[in-house]
Amino acid sequence: MNKIRNSEALLAQGDVQSRRIVLEIADRTLERLDSYHRIRSIMRMDGDVLTIGTRSWDLSKKRNVYLFGAGKACNHMAMAVDHVLGDRLTRGIAIVKIHEETDRFNKTEVHVGGHPLPNEEGFRASRKMIEIVDHAGPDDLFIAVISGGSSALMSCPIDGISLQDEIDTTDVLLKSGAGIVEINAVRRHISALNGGMLAKRIQDVGAELIGFGISDAVGSPATGDISVPYAAYKSTPIGPDATTLDDARATIVNYDVADRLPKSVVDYLMNAGPDKETPKAFPDNTYFLLNTLPDSCVYAKEACAEMGIPAVILTSFLEGESRDAGTFLASMAREIQTYGNPVKAPCVLLSSGEVTTQILDNSTIKGHGGPGQEMTVSFAITAAKTKGACLLSIDSEGTDGTAKVAGGITDSTSLKAATGKGISLYQALREHSCFQALDAIGSAVFTGNTGTNLCDLNILYVPALEKGK
Incomplete structure (x- = not known):
């Protein structure tokens, strides 16, 4: 076996x-x-041309090509992209749960984040991602590989909420009996990267985003042809967020955790206005869905x-x-x-x-x-x-x-x-x-x-x- x-x-x-x-x-x-085999089955380089499934990109027209990854399957996903791109990859950052001795990368630095509770290394890696995006422009290409667990591993709370606040919030919610969708409704709305905020940052600088995702959401239909871009992609941090501020507030009320959550988190969520809502659509991005639950x-x-x-x-x-x-x-x-x-x-x-x-x-x-x-x-x-x-x-x-x-x-x-x-x-x-x-x-x-x-x-x-x- x-x-x-x-x-x-x-x-x-x-x-x-x-x-x-x-x-x-x-x-x-x-x-x-195994996502390594899934990605390699649809992704290849022919000279300057990157082909993924039914789509192609001329990388000679791109200034930089960056790889971002987070999630519990990120090791294999990031390795597949790193191996296909080779020297075409400018820089990669992958946040994983466990770094295996057998993992082999060319231009990707690996950080061991915290899961189920966030940690300092995941936070530092997330800040590196933000710094790269903020210095990028319209001639740059980002390829992101995301799987379940990214909400904890890619830990980067918004200003006014500390990393410890995020850790404590996650701990309380995981033990509350709340479902993962309810937990994520809270976590996404206090994050600078999750809830589609990473994709929004890339969009704001005019760069292009290609995303590979594995959906662990209960209720997702089985996958079909993975070589065809998936129009209904809804996996954060690179896709639109289906949860809302009202969902986050309902989780706090329904599971009676307001007095156990950090005050900074409760105060922010209960008073956040519509301008603090997470993004709900990214029509210009290209997504490939590798597997669903x-x-x-x-x-x-x-x-x-x-x-x-x-x-x-x-x-x-x-x-x-x-x-x-x-x-x-x-x-x-x-x-x-x-x-x-x-x-x-x-x-x-x-x-x-x-x-x-x-x-x-x-x-x-x-x-x-x-x-x-x-x-x-x-x-x-x-x-x-x-x-x-x-x-x-x-x-x-x-x-x-x-x-x-x-x-x-x-x-x-x-x-x-x-x-x-x-x-x-x-x-x-x-x-x-x-x-x-x-x-x-x-x-x-x-x-x-x-x-x-x-x-x-x-x-x-x-x-x-x-x-x-």
């Missing part, structure tokens, strides 16, 4: 047959989603077909509390295996989306983890009643929550394995220490950077019961 680096360890315990099936589906899916389920289903296993896409809209989702999927597995509803075993159920974990009191946190890990721990408790049932839940970009693992994989034997080691899965959920529990039973999934970022990917395999069992 190319993408799942610790597959051997994951197959050293548990229901090995079920685990092998789930891990192979995941590996095949992640390989197809439903693609992971589509590719996973195709992988299942290649392996001869019936598969159903349950939903690509999965949201809500992660542990509840884990219990629900375990209940589905039991229904399928026992009664054949809504499909007969053996089968695979696929889902994607973005579940969350609500933490109202930081004092309850005793370890590390993330939504995918909590989902698989919760699944393990109920799935003990369904022989061979196995769930993998990962954040497709390679890191889930506060742990440097992609997520977890558990099966019907995991509860017994944990108990045998003196580990309480119930306590792990209460104390948000699911990484420690999964790691102890060989069930934490490690991928490193995958080259994509399509939120959660959940693969549930349900075997048929042997006759007489």
Whole structure:
């Protein structure tokens, strides 16, 4: 397996047959989603001419060509552009979550930003981007590669709001139970770059912008022909912002966080006038959409077909509390295996989306983890009643929550394995220490950077019961 680096360890315990099936589906899916291959398939240089899909640019007419990148899939996206442009690239800046030893760039400097909470290095890199744009002009070309996570990694708050204010705001919102769209409504409206503000700066100096994006937004349709520019692109910081100031205010009110957010943020958002709204259209920019959230389920289903296993896409809209989702999927597995509803075993159920974990009191946190890990721990408790049932839940970009693992994989034997080691899965959920529990039973999934970022990917395999069992 190319993408799942610790597959051997994951197959050293548990229901090995079920685990092998789930891990192979995941590996095949992640390989197809890798943005390096996606970009290289549509982008090339022929002399002075840059061709991307159905469009071409004569770079001999450009004074400078700059590459900006941010996001959890930025490593592979930026490398693809950097490798294609070669000496044609004037300078590149990429803000990544994890800098891998295998990353190789020619003219791009890499900065490790903070995620899920912003940090000083991401802030400094963002300021460098602003400085470059402010000295650019109509003869310059900017190529931007953006994936999920850019809101935290490209941290650059507006004047009057400090970096610490932005960090505290992000921390409170992530633990409030708010969805990612609601969280972003706040973050985008206090940023000098997000919410389309980077694109606006480039537009203001008259330079041209080409954008590559991966959309991890729940509700985006599956991609079609990625070689054709995407007219309806709505991914910030390089595209128009679909959220509004009113959305930001509603998030503060609906989740009752005004007294926990920094005063500077609340005062600004509650009093900002229409002139502080984020930009809503960039008709002159050229965008290419590489992947969207439903693609992971589509590719996973195709992988299942290649392996001869019936598969159903349950939903690509999965949201809500992660542990509840884990219990629900375990209940589905039991229904399928026992009664054949809504499909007969053996089968695979696929889902994607973005579940969350609500933490109202930081004092309850005793370890590390993330939504995918909590989902698989919760699944393990109920799935003990369904022989061979196995769930993998990962954040497709390679890191889930506060742990440097992609997520977890558990099966019907995991509860017994944990108990045998003196580990309480119930306590792990209460104390948000699911990484420690999964790691102890060989069930934490490690991928490193995958080259994509399509939120959660959940693969549930349900075997048929042997006759007489």
